[in-house]
Amino acid sequence: AQRVTQPEKLLSVFKGAPVELKCNYSYSGSPELFWYVQYSRQRLQLLLRHISRESIKGFTADLNKGETSFHLKKPFAQEEDSAMYYCALSGRETSGSRLTFGEGTQLTVNP
Amino acid sequence: GAGVSQSPSNKVTEKGKDVELRCDPISGHTALYWYRQSLGQGLEFLIYFQGNSAPDKSGLPSDRFSAERTGGSVSTLTIQRTQQEDSAVYLCASRPRDRLRTGANVLTFGAGSRLTVL
Numbered sequence: 001a002q003r004v005t006q007p008e009k010l011l012s013v014f015k016g017a018p019v020e021l022k023c024n025y026s027y028s029g030s031p032e033l034f035w036y037v038q039y040s041r042q043r044l045q046l047l048l049r050h051i052s053r054e055s056i057k058g059f060t061a062d063l064n065k066g067e068t069s070f071h072l073k074k075p076f077a078q079e080e081d082s083a084m085y086y087c088a089l090s091g092r093e094t095s096g097s098r099l100t101f102g103e104g105t106q107l108t109v110n111p
Numbered sequence: 112g113a114g115v116s117q118s119p120s121n122k123v124t125e126k127g128k129d130v131e132l133r134c135d136p137i138s139g140h141t142a143l144y145w146y147r148q149s150l151g152q153g154l155e156f157l158i159y160f161q162g163n164s165a166p167d168k169s170g171l172p173s174d175r176f177s178a179e180r181t182g183g184s185v186s187t188l189t190i191q192r193t194q195q196e197d198s199a200v201y202l203c204a205s206r207p208r209d210r211l212r213t214g215a216n217v218l219t220f221g222a223g224s225r226l227t228v229l
Binding site (some may be wrong): 006009033034036043044045046049086088096099100101102104 | 134146151152153154156159167170202204218219220221222223
């Protein structure tokens, strides 16, 4: 079974402050981890994935297999970062599998 | 088309009625997913189609829910005898094949169908 937990439903920070959105997962095999984002009145879209090891819009996320975490971080939050963020996991062993999402964290960046 | 299309965008129905929600995935995408997005519930997996393989229906919440995918393209999610707790946004997503080779299990989502059951 695969499970994703985002402990914070709501997160509020001020512009310029660092932000960290927490994500923990449970999966017995080798996981693929993703962060998806949904801005107001827009479609859910991919933000980044751990395989790419990239920084998107200043956000980074490191897969920590020891702590089974994939926290999303940005050193200086911007107002346009306000959105709903979902952490997601899929298994790499099977040829086709579901993407399991967490419950999401609503990030608000205040001016 | 250029993206994943879903219809209707909004549906208001009375309790007990049947509804059909449609998804037209990106051309060439072999995998298609349905999710339900409810306030406080996050994104709940419903069903997954991959090519000609048997669909993964393990997320369907009850036997009132069913889905089919005709010709490997358009999919219809049907909810029979709707209940108020079925009110949610139903999201469809698709992705291309060769997930294992590219490691790119990246979904493209539609805008969703908002269902309100009175």
